[in-house]
Amino acid sequence: MQIDNSYPMYRRRNNGIKVNVRGNILDNRWVVPYNPKLLMMFNCHIKVEVCSSIIYVKYVFKYVYKGHNKQVIHVDPDTEEVIVNEIKRFQDARYVSPPEAIWRIFSFPLSQIHPYVMALQVHLPNKQLVRFRENDIMADIVDRERDKSSMLTAFFERNKTDMNARQYLYKDFPKHYTWNASSHLYTVNGIIHPTFRKAALERGLIEIDDNLSHCLVDASLFQFPNALRRLFATILIYCEPGDVRKLWDEHYDSLSEDYRRDYENVEGVRNMVLTDIAVFLQSMGKNLDDFDLPSLNAAVNLESRGFREVQEEYSIIVQDEDLNGRNSLNSDQKHAFDEIMMHVDNDCPTVFFVDGPGGTGKTFLYRALLANVRSRGLIAIATASSGATANNMPGGRTAHSRFKIPLTLSNNSVCNIKKTKQNCSTASSRKNNHLG
Template sequence: MYVKLESSRLDYIRLNQKQIRAELYQGIIDSIEISERNGSQIGRRVILPASFIGGPRDMRKRYMDAMSLVQRFGKPDIFLTMTCNPKWKEIKNELRFNDEAQNRPDLTSRIFRAKLEELKKDILKKKIFGPVAAYVYVVEFQKRGLPHAHFLIVLEPNSKISDPSTFDRYVCAEIPNKAKYRHLNELVIKHMMHGPCGTLNPKNICMLVEGKCKNHYPKQFCEYTCHDIDSYPQYRRRNDGKVEKVRGSDLDNRWVVPYNPYLLSKYDCHLNVEICSTIKAVKYLYKYIYKGHDRIAFEVRSENVNNHIDEIEKFQSARWVSAPEAMWRMYSFPLNEIYPSVITLQLHLDGKQIVSFGDCDMLEDVVNSDMKCASMLTEYFALNKVDEFARSLLYRQIPEYYVWNRQSKTWKRRKQGNVIGRIVSVSPNEGERYYLRLLLNHIKGCTSFQELKIVNGVVADSFHQAALLNRFLEADDCLESCMEEACKYQMPFALRRLFVTILSFCNPESGRQLWGNFKEQMCEDYVHLNLNIDTAEKKALKHVNEMLLAIGKSLAAFNIQYELFNVEPGVNDMLEINEELEIKASDDDVKIIKMLNEL
């Protein structure tokens, strides 16, 4: 039944691609100039908008919003996972004779929702971990159907959990004393014992191809909790002789999944609690909880090649929906939540804001309508003309003190609420739009696009020139800042692609220094494959080389991977090689070759 509902919503989006369109304002003007006066004659490909909950654009937006919390409040302190227990007494009491929980997805969904709300009260109101500054949580559904929730919690600065000596107050990874804590002992054995796997059970689901547990169980005995390098802490797991029979094997403290004794005793379910303040690359945690819906794997081959891009079809293809998820969505329970709220701010060049219009709208009326052409950015400029306080704020700070009214398309003074603003990210290869974002992140109180270009009475020809006059592009500081910001939320593959973009289009003074400063982040995916640092760097450089070779034919003779960037032919040799291959090097190619020779 839910698949019918979701398909109906997707059909509505598909059928209204032509009726309600979003087109660049500048694109509308161009269409008028070539006599395309009817709105139905212009538009975009079939897209699945971010307003569709659970779609790829929606999940990507939520991930970026969550990373904005990291930029504002710092790294999360607690990573908590709660899984539904089909044997909760609230579920069993409602089952008929000889019935099973999997036959009542309505019960499992509603009761898990109630438990989840109670858990939020314990964390946010009772403050069992301390005062919470920010949090995000996402509800997911396993293949077998049981729901589970992932929490990432950022505590107030005075309550940060950073000292290993305090970790044991919140997290335990040992089997409790059976005589003293009988109830807790039973729950740990029931819910919090991993495996067995490894030599005890080589066929366990957690076993990788190499014959190792992907969760690295059994852990090592440890007398005291201590930091681990860029990972979860090594929790106290004393060799105290406690052994319990679990699923046919004798397991000790090395097999205990970290838990909080109070929460485990109260909720009687698998409730994993980890201290994550020691993790350096927290973006992987956020990426994990916003990875999106489960999908099944299959392959269909066809001789008919269709280059048409249909985002709705891609989303529906291989979509997996379990019965509890269907009930959860039909009850309209939230799948995720973020606090404080993050407002995404529009960013566009002058005359290129997004405008919505219908098939029957005359494009001259759309162009001449101040209401339809208004955007967050244009109204920010308008607000600065009349509000002295607004002129003291950067564009990204506006949502903290003003509310965007979608109906009237104006900024109104905020009376309550706690939100933060985020300007959409931009790649350096977008040119002027990138430099516009740079200016907005540094300059307050501007009342127009033109005013952003005025520096000490001089009117710059472009935003790029304005950034130069403002000394925002001195040396490689701008590029360093760009890479630093990207490292907070982009994966290594995307970072290497950004590095290639900077080498190709931004002419850094020292490409080698830029590589040296960020090579650790650009090599992370290879390091996680258990490769040593040197091998990981070579593989990352090889990937950079392959992307550079794709720039143009004249670079095809240039091979960075003479293993490490430092055994390159000179520029003259490079041009001779090009001549031998009858390839003509452009001026841009020569610049890139010179740049890479330094590497």
């Protein structure tokens, strides 16, 4: 029994059994709350209290959900005559440590609850919960809910047809089965859509893709088709368009303009456009099957199109600003630039480590090096440990993306790069044209 959010009052019967504990006669009313299983498991004294008040629940979870640590501070100038501004006297400040910042940037989970809790419905026959709006017509409610199953009725229906399900109790059922309500979520106005996103788009729950379509239209005015195909793949990965097929149909002419000019085979042109998009998607960890796009009608080897990674590196455009950056280097930057480029020109492999505090021009030096190496027809692979750093370099990618390093590491983790005979011979024949 709970009284005004205070400590619980436990029911303690006087069953007549008494014991002598160090000279004191105690009965059942003196026994503290306990759990026999925990006592046996840990072999120690453990008191177990019931947690039934909202205040207790808030106390348990407040450190998980309260947010950043905050401190109210006020900073006065170091002078004798201080004018106090009561409106701006206090500032709301918060401290986010570097590990927490990285954790939030990459959207890693900050907390979790284990074991997971699922509320199982229990009701009498034909007494399940029915949801309806105040202005709904009763006949429509009955027609809509007549064929729907609750969790409990679905449990009994499964036991009628599945012999394996009969070995599990209702409380253990969620460990082995899930309740499937996806067919209702896919259906809008009697039409079953292929994806949840399309169904949500038809319901008006998410925005349409007009802004993405306008982006492709604007880009088509000054970008070549190959750049449009890369942009299209980037939109698929990062913008999550609701109707991918519609976006494909509306801009296919712009995406395939160069191929349609050189080839007359309609199916072949579509295959080449899809192959280019698939190459870009693969570089970002996705493939064509992840999106509602036409399938390749012929067996196309994506690795055979000029070796995908090599083709991507050769397609990087060298900016004049970066190429001329060597003329703006300071003495230390110039020394590092000349030393590195001397080894590049003489084909003398070595390793350099450029060190310096933030803001001393390391990125500027990297961009000048990348541009000058690529201007010689060589390949310079720009790799960084973080996405923010990689974005500062043309063609830059993270080490995890470039070398297929798994995010979750163990003692047996390896990079997901296959070493085949073809790749080895290719690397050997091109060793003079690569800079790693």
